[in-house]
Amino acid sequence: MIGSYSGKLLSALLRSCVRRPWPLIHGQILHANFLKVGFFPSHPSVSNALFHMYAAVGLPSEALLAFRHHVTSPTTLDFTALLSAYLRSSLPYETLRIFFFSHSNNSCPLPDGVTMTVVFTAAAKLTDLTSGILAHLIVVKRGVVLGVVARNSAMDMYVKCAAMVDARKMFDEIEESERSVVSWSVLLWGVLKWDGLICGKEVFDKMAMKNQVAWSLMASAYIENGLPKKAMEILTEMAGVSDDNLNHISVCSLLSACALVGDVTVVRWVHAYVVKVRMLVLNQEHDDWDNDASIMVGSSLIDVYAKCGRIEIARRLFEKMAVKNIVTWNTMLSGLALHGLVNETERLFSQMITNQIVPDDISFVGLLSAYSRSGHMKSDWKCFHKLMTDHGVTPKMEHYACIVDGLGRAGRLVEAEALVKEMPFRPNEVILGSLISSCCLYGKVEMGRRMMEELLHLDPHNTEYHILMSNMYASSGNQCKANNLRQGLKNRGFRKVPGVSYISIDRCIHRFSAGDKSHPQTPEVYAMLDEMIFRLSSATGYPTSPTTRDAEEEEREEALFSHSERLALAFGLISTKPGTPLHIFKNIRICRNCHAVIKLVSDLYQREITVRDRNRFHCFKLGFCSCLDYW
DNA sequence: ATAGGGTTAG
Numbered sequence: 001m002i003g004s005y006s007g008k009l010l011s012a013l014l015r016s017c018v019r020r021p022w023p024l025i026h027g028q029i030l031h032a033n034f035l036k037v038g039f040f041p042s043h044p045s046v047s048n049a050l051f052h053m054y055a056a057v058g059l060p061s062e063a064l065l066a067f068r069h070h071v072t073s074p075t076t077l078d079f080t081a082l083l084s085a086y087l088r089s090s091l092p093y094e095t096l097r098i099f100f101f102s103h104s105n106n107s108c109p110l111p112d113g114v115t116m117t118v119v120f121t122a123a124a125k126l127t128d129l130t131s132g133i134l135a136h137l138i139v140v141k142r143g144v145v146l147g148v149v150a151r152n153s154a155m156d157m158y159v160k161c162a163a164m165v166d167a168r169k170m171f172d173e174i175e176e177s178e179r180s181v182v183s184w185s186v187l188l189w190g191v192l193k194w195d196g197l198i199c200g201k202e203v204f205d206k207m208a209m210k211n212q213v214a215w216s217l218m219a220s221a222y223i224e225n226g227l228p229k230k231a232m233e234i235l236t237e238m239a240g241v242s243d244d245n246l247n248h249i250s251v252c253s254l255l256s257a258c259a260l261v262g263d264v265t266v267v268r269w270v271h272a273y274v275v276k277v278r279m280l281v282l283n284q285e286h287d288d289w290d291n292d293a294s295i296m297v298g299s300s301l302i303d304v305y306a307k308c309g310r311i312e313i314a315r316r317l318f319e320k321m322a323v324k325n326i327v328t329w330n331t332m333l334s335g336l337a338l339h340g341l342v343n344e345t346e347r348l349f350s351q352m353i354t355n356q357i358v359p360d361d362i363s364f365v366g367l368l369s370a371y372s373r374s375g376h377m378k379s380d381w382k383c384f385h386k387l388m389t390d391h392g393v394t395p396k397m398e399h400y401a402c403i404v405d406g407l408g409r410a411g412r413l414v415e416a417e418a419l420v421k422e423m424p425f426r427p428n429e430v431i432l433g434s435l436i437s438s439c440c441l442y443g444k445v446e447m448g449r450r451m452m453e454e455l456l457h458l459d460p461h462n463t464e465y466h467i468l469m470s471n472m473y474a475s476s477g478n479q480c481k482a483n484n485l486r487q488g489l490k491n492r493g494f495r496k497v498p499g500v501s502y503i504s505i506d507r508c509i510h511r512f513s514a515g516d517k518s519h520p521q522t523p524e525v526y527a528m529l530d531e532m533i534f535r536l537s538s539a540t541g542y543p544t545s546p547t548t549r550d551a552e553e554e555e556r557e558e559a560l561f562s563h564s565e566r567l568a569l570a571f572g573l574i575s576t577k578p579g580t581p582l583h584i585f586k587n588i589r590i591c592r593n594c595h596a597v598i599k600l601v602s603d604l605y606q607r608e609i610t611v612r613d614r615n616r617f618h619c620f621k622l623g624f625c626s627c628l629d630y631w
Numbered sequence: 632a633t634a635g636g637g638t639t640a641g
Binding site: 052055056076077078079080081082083084085112113114115116117118120121124147148149150151152153154155156159180181182183184185186187188189211212213214215216217220247248249250251252253254255256259295296297298299300301302303304325326327328329330331332333334335337360361362363364365366369396397398401402428430 | 634
């Protein structure tokens with residue numbers, strides 16, 4: 001029957017498939033019918049349409065097959081469509097491979113600006129400067145003319161690869177009248193990221209046209225640099241000058257910056273904003289709003305509240321959201337896990353199942369990390385394995401990492417190591433690092449040494465675990481080996497990541513490092529610290545001296561008595577009214593000693609203190625911590 | 632066939 005149609009009609013039919021709701025099904029039925037009647041290879045226009053159908057619906061390998069077999073003399077447009085299909089399916093590596101391979105083979109048509117845009121974008125995604133430069137050389141050598149869009153994408157490639165000299169050169173080469181708002185925002189992104197806030201602000205001020213992207217980039221940069229007040233100024237300025245309001249992407253970008261630094265100042269403003277402009281609608285009373293955007297913004301808010309220590313607000317928001325997707329559920333799961341709330345995480349997971357939400361691999365990372373962070377390794381790996389495969393999820397390295405961490409921290413090191421040997425991957429640095437920390441915790445020097453050796457093959461420059469190993473040697477009485485490790489690090493010029501704590505008081509973020517004396521209120525802070533230590537030791541007889549010895553002599557004196565979180569805590573106590581809850585943010589894990597001190601302070605000074613460290617939240621109240629001393 | 636900021640984990 002199909003044989004009676006003309007080639008023109010069939011190709012039109014195929015092209016129309018791309019725009020239908022189920023393009024693939026219709027297109028494939030047509031494809032199958034062509035094959036059945038032996039019709040299609042002889043008609044170039046039909047086979048070309050078939051290739052474009054597969055490219056457009058995002059099936060790159062099907063498109064490649066059709067391209068190879070049926071597109072006899074590809075045009076630039078065909079070739080570009082093929083590359084773009086790979087890029088849109090998040091396969092930037094394949095995109096580059098096909099481009100360079102065909103190019104070296106002389107089997108591709110001369111690329112144009114659009115082709116190069118796709119190639120530069122792929123190199124940018126991979127931060128592959130070598131490929132980017134190579135592509136640029138091909139442009140020059142073959143005399144390809146680049147329009148402003150292609151130049152912007154090349155600039156973005158240089159920016160993402162930290163090659164700011166080349167990026168600026170490209171920017172300068174674009175005629176001033178040609179420069180688009182995208183040229184400017186690409187430059188702004190790079191300058192903010194690589195040259196810092198001050199230089200970025202200069203670029204921002206030079207921008208004649210500012211849009212959502214520019215405003216939110218600038219505001220996010222202020223947030224990430226601990227200047228939420230400045231971010232608010234930018235946002236209010238935006239509202240006054242521009243009719244361009246924030247869209248859901250700008251909102252997510254701002255909120256993720258807030259999540260990074262753990263400050264809620266801007267979050268509150270954004271929350272009010274999205275409710276006001278009805279970007280976030282909790283109940284479905286109208287259908288004239290953007291469902292996807294609302295879910296995305298809602299999930300983003302849940303995430304940021306959880307990461308800023310406001311888990312109750314996050315939970316309330318989650319419950320109020322009438323429409324959710326898998327990301328919303330996963331965000332809530334990992335938020336609860338971050339706070340060590342195992343039972344709640346478990347409950348939410350079963351609620352997910354009863355609501356017929358199909359959990360994905362990230363849901364399981366959430367659930368498993370709740371177990372590992374709380375030390376509640378109730379079931380063994382076999383049960384989890386079954387649970388996962390029952391829901392169609394294949395266990396990945398991350399899942400093993402959670403279990404290994406949980407077993408190790410619970411002192412079940414033999415089981416942990418057995419699991420590592422049994423898993424179908426070679427352990428990565430996350431897994432080995434977790435085992436080393438557990439060995440440290442339980443003084444298993446010999447096993448720690450073995451793991452360390454394996455880790456050094458993968459990551460010879462790792463500083464963190466050298467320090468851990470050195471501490472382990474020190475506490476097992478082998479001061480000599482400990483010093484050797486430290487000295488080796490020092491000789492190679494590696495330094496320990498310094499611990500930094502932040503506390504937000506009255507919309508300003510105050511930063512403290514260990515032994516820090518740079519804060520304007522340093523005398524008051526240290527006076528408070530002394531008072532704190534005095535009250536603690538007289539009230540409890542608590543020994544405030546270190547339990548693990550720090551081999552670096554100059555650090556030993558000050559470090560433990562003035563760890564950054566204690567300074568932040570002292571500052572918080574003198575800067576707020578009695579009873580005000582305090583939120584502290586720390587870049588590395590909290591140490592046992594400080595943990596003990598903060599527990600006592602929460603009781604003696606009647607304060608709720610929330611500390612976010614690199615691993616999880618600790619909520620201190622009346623002398624107890626929500627982690628129940630397990631982390 | 633084409634550029635910039637974006638939610639979940641490790």
